[in-house]
Amino acid sequence: MTTTPKASRAALARDRLLRAATDELAETGELEVAAVARRAGVSVGLPYRYFATRSGLLIAVLDAFYERLGQAAALRVYDAATWADRERRRVRDWVTALYAEPLAPLVLGGLVGDAEVAAANTRHLHLLIELGARNIAQAQRAGELPDDRDPELLAAATLGGTNTMLSVALSRTPRPSAEKVITELWTAVRGTVGLPS
Template sequence: MVTVMARGEAARRRLLAAAIAELAEHGELEVASVARRAGASVGLPYRYFGSRSGLLSAVLADFHDRLDEQVMSPRFPGDNWLDREHARLVAWVNFLYEDPLTPVTLGRGTGDGEVAAVALRHLHLVIEEGARNMAAGQRSGDIPADRDPGLCAAAVLGGVHTTVVSALTREPRPDREVLVRELWTFVKSAVGRPDYVAKGAEG
């Protein structure tokens, strides 16, 4: 039983990796192309994901799970909330710059209603997580208490994602250091500490 389950999970991961590669390369996802890339029968993706929308939703969920694991959930090193959030911003920009799915998942989308619903659920979860983080910064006295944590988290999330997607469409792309500096200026203003200089940051 364990061997069968392990084989099944390996097949699912192989199909998911093929779908990610297909979407990153072509900006579109066809089940037959994913199956060919994975060296599987055309019916196998349907067995594991149910439909094209299910496969797209799994790709999107994988992107957001990795973003959460590497960027949103960790407690980054730093002497205070602002220093930790500057470190988070650097990791955030690095993740989005390096992941080939960023333009699709955060930019032009897939045009699929089911997938859009999945994206919206992830968005609400990240905003809730960000609001808790903002509230912690307010309790510690590192950022002012006169801002709504949920609205502020939504503004920062939207600002960072939109700015990075915009940067990814430019030729040449802005240097990451430049992008982090511009975004850090925005984030500091959004949380009410525009003059703060984080350790390791220029301003």
């Protein structure tokens, strides 16, 4: 008989709670710790052991959401000859990931939480803007984008527009096709960064 180390059991319990919290939030739009515990099949006190507070649990759910988005698109390195080709792929992957992500409408629409949760979301957005600014600056240095614009402001405008466009698309019934959103979003990104025709 093999035994699971205590750390592994703890990691499994934490992951089970995160999955339950994600499912609860996606299905109900609310995050009550007792409901998460019931869904995970654990005692009401266990979520507090791993996350300390309801806000801590919400932040962990938010962190996991952004980690999935990072793996799907934001942190990916694309092998293509031009910035435009790489970013067109990133836009496609970004939209595809968020269309498949049950929490996307809530997070992009303004996840409800306290100041601590809002600050965590802002930290994630600033990291995405920083990544985008480095990406744009690199394309400017390579002569693929006009270099007379501020890369950080362009990244902020691109991310803000992307999130707003997807928030609207995800809230519609029926949703526009992902392909339509990808096309519209790429057109907006091209215009925002000043990509030459």
